[in-house]
Amino acid sequence: MSHTEYPDSYYAASALPHAVRRQLQEDLHTDVVVIGAGYTGLSSALHLLEAGYSVVVLEAARVGWGASGRNGGQLVQSYSRDVDVIADKYGQDTARMLGSMMFEGSQIIRERVKKYQIQCDLKDGGLFVALSDKQVHGLREHKALWEQYGHKGLEFLDARQTQDVVHSERYRAALLDHWGGHIHPLNLALGEAAAVESLGGKIFEQSAVTSIERTAKPIVRTEHGSVQAKFVVVAGNAYLGGLVPELAAKSMPCGTQVIATEPLGERWQEVLPSDYCVEDCNYLLDYFRLSGDKRLIYGGGVIYGARDPEHIESIVRPKLEKTFPQLKDVRIDFAWTGNFLLTLSRLPQFGRLNDNIYYMQGYSGHGVTTTHLAGKLVAEAIKGQSERFDAFASLPHLPFPGGRLFRVPATALGAWYYSLRDKLGI
Numbered sequence: 001m002s003h004t005e006y007p008d009s010y011y012a013a014s015a016l017p018h019a020v021r022r023q024l025q026e027d028l029h030t031d032v033v034v035i036g037a038g039y040t041g042l043s044s045a046l047h048l049l050e051a052g053y054s055v056v057v058l059e060a061a062r063v064g065w066g067a068s069g070r071n072g073g074q075l076v077q078s079y080s081r082d083v084d085v086i087a088d089k090y091g092q093d094t095a096r097m098l099g100s101m102m103f104e105g106s107q108i109i110r111e112r113v114k115k116y117q118i119q120c121d122l123k124d125g126g127l128f129v130a131l132s133d134k135q136v137h138g139l140r141e142h143k144a145l146w147e148q149y150g151h152k153g154l155e156f157l158d159a160r161q162t163q164d165v166v167h168s169e170r171y172r173a174a175l176l177d178h179w180g181g182h183i184h185p186l187n188l189a190l191g192e193a194a195a196v197e198s199l200g201g202k203i204f205e206q207s208a209v210t211s212i213e214r215t216a217k218p219i220v221r222t223e224h225g226s227v228q229a230k231f232v233v234v235a236g237n238a239y240l241g242g243l244v245p246e247l248a249a250k251s252m253p254c255g256t257q258v259i260a261t262e263p264l265g266e267r268w269q270e271v272l273p274s275d276y277c278v279e280d281c282n283y284l285l286d287y288f289r290l291s292g293d294k295r296l297i298y299g300g301g302v303i304y305g306a307r308d309p310e311h312i313e314s315i316v317r318p319k320l321e322k323t324f325p326q327l328k329d330v331r332i333d334f335a336w337t338g339n340f341l342l343t344l345s346r347l348p349q350f351g352r353l354n355d356n357i358y359y360m361q362g363y364s365g366h367g368v369t370t371t372h373l374a375g376k377l378v379a380e381a382i383k384g385q386s387e388r389f390d391a392f393a394s395l396p397h398l399p400f401p402g403g404r405l406f407r408v409p410a411t412a413l414g415a416w417y418y419s420l421r422d423k424l425g426i
Contacts, residue, residue: 008336009260009336015186019197021059022205023206029229034058057202060206069338074126076369079348082145106181117191123276128280131172167326185368212244250343253342257300257316258336260333261320299316342365
């Protein structure tokens with residue numbers, strides 16, 4: 001089995017000291033085996049351990065190796081399709097149920113950070129910024145919608161107020177989510193893994209799952225060992241591969257690119273004096289924030305089908321310089337890519353492969369908070385309280401049109417259309 005280390009990202013370079021965990025090389029028995037040590041798997045394990053279950057986590061590479069350790073680090077509420085879209089497509093009852101949970105993920109993260117003393121540079125405040133009159137109107141509607149579902153921490157900023165907190169002339173307005181925020185994503189994952197082990201959970205790295213025997217007491221096998229359990233939680237998301245073919249057919253891995261500048265020193269106040277994280281309202285959005293050591297972390301662009309581009313800086317740097325011309329001379333110290341999992345509906349896929357094998361995947365770019373909610377919901381379901389899990393599991397999910405061969409060009413064509421609309425302001 002190959003040995004997989006972290007990619008050359010700013011997060012890996014600045015990660016706090018952490019354990020290197022051994023490979024599974026024995027046959028174990030446990031209550032629950034979790035496949036994947038990203039946010040979904042770690043959140044599931046932690047909630048289950050707190051409920052008294054024994055848990056084994058199997059990770060193909062390193063804790064937080066996938067999207068959980070490479071993302072933009074922003075705590076964005078709700079889902080990739082908001083509750084108004086859910087109401088239109090699936091009815092008011094479904095919207096009310098999912099809407100009652102859409103701010104819960106960020107609360108779970110804050111609870112974890114406080115309870116387990118996780119050092120992950122947690123900062124409060126996130127901005128959605130508008131580049132057109134249409135998007136300004138959309139932000140006002142966004143505020144009203146979320147307030148209907150109980151969000152009391154939203155503030156609309158006009159153009160002048162927006163420039164006070166983001167020193168860029170691009171934006172016409174912003175919506176400030178005081179309940180949002182940002183974190184060092186890999187340090188959050190590493191801290192949650194340490195919390196799992198503090199409660200008696202076992203985590204094995206470099207232990208890719210090769211098969212799942214779907215029996216009354218399922219057996220999950222790796223190259224050198226196995227785990228028999230009462231329940232299985234499949235949490236591989238964009239890096240699950242072909243382990244569960246029926247899940248691969250209804251989702252598509254996509255790559256996103258991120259760069260990190262050199263430390264800005266006092267110049268950070270010329271860029272983001274608020275220290276809020278920011279994302280724009282375009283279909284293919286840009287997102288950025290300051291790290292704990294005051295680098296600008298800037299991401300944008302999507303590669304459908306998860307092909308790794310050769311020159312990440314050349315893709316993202318022009319976006320950064322368009323937003324912040326004052327940083328044209330800044331050095332880029334890190335550039336990396338990572339995969340997230342896209343669904344056709346843009347809503348997460350929860351469900352069961354049989355009575356005792358659960359899965360959660362497909363957060364479609366809204367994974368940081370929703371993964372933490374997912375772990376809580378699957379723990380509830382395993383305990384016999386499945387109403388909230390089933391609200392997600394009941395959502396219909398269709399395969400991408402055109403099958404595996406044409407899903408990438410078809411999706412890219414759709415993205416091009418919506419990107420054109422953004423540029424034209426329509």
